[in-house]
Amino acid sequence: MKPLRSALYVPADKPRAIEKARTLHPDAIILDLEDAVAPEHKAQAREHVRDALRTPWHVPVLIRVNGAGTPWAQDDHHLAHTTSAAGIVLPKVETPHAIQTLGPTLPIWAMIETPHGVLNAPSIAALPAVTALLVGANDLARALRTQPHPDRTPLLHALSSVVLAARAHGKTPLDAVYNDIRNPDGFQRECQQGRALGFTGKTIIHPDQIHAANTAFGVTATEAQAAQELIAAWEQARREGKSVATHRGALVEQMHVDEAQEVLALWGVTEG
Ligand SMILES: CC(C)(COP(=O)(O)OP(=O)(O)OC[C@H]1O[C@@H](n2cnc3c(N)ncnc32)[C@H](O)[C@@H]1OP(=O)(O)O)[C@@H](O)C(=O)NCCC(=O)NCCSC(=O)C[C@H](O)C(=O)O
Numbered sequence: 534m535k536p537l538r539s540a541l542y543v544p545a546d547k548p549r550a551i552e553k554a555r556t557l558h559p560d561a562i563i564l565d566l567e568d569a570v571a572p573e574h575k576a577q578a579r580e581h582v583r584d585a586l587r588t589p590w591h592v593p594v595l596i597r598v599n600g601a602g603t604p605w606a607q608d609d610h611h612l613a614h615t616t617s618a619a620g621i622v623l624p625k626v627e628t629p630h631a632i633q634t635l636g637p638t639l640p641i642w643a644m645i646e647t648p649h650g651v652l653n654a655p656s657i658a659a660l661p662a663v664t665a666l667l668v669g670a671n672d673l674a675r676a677l678r679t680q681p682h683p684d685r686t687p688l689l690h691a692l693s694s695v696v697l698a699a700r701a702h703g704k705t706p707l708d709a710v711y712n713d714i715r716n717p718d719g720f721q722r723e724c725q726q727g728r729a730l731g732f733t734g735k736t737i738i739h740p741d742q743i744h745a746a747n748t749a750f751g752v753t754a755t756e757a758q759a760a761q762e763l764i765a766a767w768e769q770a771r772r773e774g775k776s777v778a779t780h781r782g783a784l785v786e787q788m789h790v791d792e793a794q795e796v797l798a799l800w801g802v803t804e805g
């Protein structure tokens with residue numbers, strides 16, 4: 534079990550940022566060739582990615598390629614398939630066909646950031662090559678003509694649709710980036726909301742967001758202890774021949790035990 538609490542976008546045209554990323558501890562890194570890189574820097578950025586992937590990394594490194602129909606897409610895909618990239622982050626995926634035509638041989642993290650993408654999220658998530666769905670809230674908000682809102686109310690339907698599609702097919706749902714990099718309180722609130730909505734983790738854009746995302750989507754010592762106690766209460770009830778248990782005044786059934794075991798597994802790989 535590998536946690537995916539945080540996935541850091543690193544602009545591929547910034548060698549200093551790539552170098553810095555080696556010293557950081559998100560759960561995954563996305564070297565971005567798309568929106569973070571101006572057209573005149575695309576070719577140079579590809580060379581930086583190739584150089585960066587010549588030596589091993591401590592976390593999976595994926596490449597966000599430019600979208601189909603752009604002049605850069607073909608070279609980006611060639612790059613991804615001739616380096617040690619762990620996968621491809623595919624922007625603005627609108628249909629399963631957009632992925633099937635690639636004949637993917639690397640894991641695909643599909644970005645859902647258009648109205649069609651949201652509507653087709655279940656069939657996109659169903660593809661075997663797709664291992665994660667990522668929300669692109671900037672593009673989505675623009676396409677939907679929603680207004681910014683501190684609680685993301687206008688985007689809630691789309692956010693939950695992505696979680697629903699990913700979870701239905703056993704894929705990882707990753708929440709959108711938070712643009713206001715100098716607002717740690719707002720970032721923490723949005724992480725907590727993302728976790729409450731069912732996301733596994735968050736895509737992030739700055740080193741300062743890593744710890745908060747790992748904390749918000751990780752397991753606290755208190756949560757781990759509560760999980761252990763719940764399992765102990767269940768085991769005691771089962772020894773007594775009961776089908777269900779109560780713990781701290783609440784009903785405990787098998788699904789709560791399964792959930793507690795997941796919490797302990799995540800605790801084990803992140804803190805153990
Ligand atoms: C947002 C930034 C442009 C801010 O950069 P900067 O002003 O340089 O920040 P700092 O001075 O605070 O940086 C401090 C040090 O940290 C390094 N740094 C900064 N960001 C990153 C990063 N993402 N990865 C690795 N290292 C980073 C700086 O180099 C400084 O290092 P040092 O020299 O040692 O002090 C910048 O953070 C940035 O470019 N972020 C990523 C932007 C990006 O990738 N955008 C595209 C992905 S998000 C997206 O597209 C959304 C989606 O598609 C949607 O639709 O929503």
Ligand SMILES: [Mg+2]
Nearest residue numbers: 646669671672
């Ligand atoms: Mg986008």
